[in-house]
Amino acid sequence: MKYDVESSFAIVKNDTNWVKKLLIGSGLIIAAVVLFFFPTILAIVTKTFNAYIILAIILCWISALLLGFSVSGYCLQAAQDRIHNRVASLPEWDDFWSYVFIGFKCALGSTLYYLPVIVLGIVAGIYEVIAKQQGTSSGSANSYETLSFFFNLVHNLIYLVFLFFYFVFNANFIKDFNVFSFVNVREAYKLLKSGFVNYVILVALVLALGVLFNFAAIILCITIVGIILLPFLSVYIQLVTMDITAQYISIADSDACVADKDTGSGNANS
Numbered sequence: 001m002k003y004d005v006e007s008s009f010a011i012v013k014n015d016t017n018w019v020k021k022l023l024i025g026s027g028l029i030i031a032a033v034v035l036f037f038f039p040t041i042l043a044i045v046t047k048t049f050n051a052y053i054i055l056a057i058i059l060c061w062i063s064a065l066l067l068g069f070s071v072s073g074y075c076l077q078a079a080q081d082r083i084h085n086r087v088a089s090l091p092e093w094d095d096f097w098s099y100v101f102i103g104f105k106c107a108l109g110s111t112l113y114y115l116p117v118i119v120l121g122i123v124a125g126i127y128e129v130i131a132k133q134q135g136t137s138s139g140s141a142n143s144y145e146t147l148s149f150f151f152n153l154v155h156n157l158i159y160l161v162f163l164f165f166y167f168v169f170n171a172n173f174i175k176d177f178n179v180f181s182f183v184n185v186r187e188a189y190k191l192l193k194s195g196f197v198n199y200v201i202l203v204a205l206v207l208a209l210g211v212l213f214n215f216a217a218i219i220l221c222i223t224i225v226g227i228i229l230l231p232f233l234s235v236y237i238q239l240v241t242m243d244i245t246a247q248y249i250s251i252a253d254s255d256a257c258v259a260d261k262d263t264g265s266g267n268a269n270s
Helices: 005-009 018-046 051-084 096-138 141-176 179-183 185-193 196-222 225-269
Strands: none
Touching (some): 018 051, 018 225, 051 096, 051 141, 051 225, 141 179, 141 196, 141 225
16 A cells, blocks of 8 residues: 555545534634633733732633644544545534543643653753853863753754654554553554554655645745634644544555465465
8 A cells, every 4th residue: 555645635525514624623723822822911911910810811721722632633533534434524523522632632642752852851951050050160161061962962862763753653542542552662663563664754744744834834924814824724734644644554554464464374385
């Protein structure tokens, strides 16, 4: 099997209500942005800070996160639906809280996956602060700056390695929506073992989609009016990205089945 990128971009083709569904998703993104920033900006402008305002801001932030989780969960559900059914329609929005829970689990699983990088980053940051203080007081700033640069370099390299392999663990999660799929190295290895080249292609396609979105976003922002289309485009690109990931899962599973059959035939012949 090979990637059918065209079918991923045409993910909305088999759904007559795709515009409505994407508009709902983009509306949720807009609402999340407004809830996240507007109360804080209003408090700063009016210089009003009390317990009620702070509580309101926290509640707005939580609501914004829930809305963001719902859009993420919706796109993940669409990907899972299309692992075995390439002509599946986009999910309905009638199971909102289920999408919120899926999106939350994805965020939690991603945090678990990146935890070593996060901890290393915190340690590197603390060391950098201490190094600057000790270097200034002892007059040996250069040596401490060199060590700080080394720690930051190691941290960045490890982050890039984690980023490269993130997508296979994300694929693991799409298969069963289990938080711990993000740290299930054995299952991730099975996917990679079935075809590492296919995985490299997946990473390249996802990065290309990210570049495409950023380029389109810049153009839309330049036109000013086009900014209102950004949430719509964001939902669409997420759906395309998740669909390509679903294709990777199907390809990996198919290749694994073929390999198992070949192994079984070889054992039978022997």
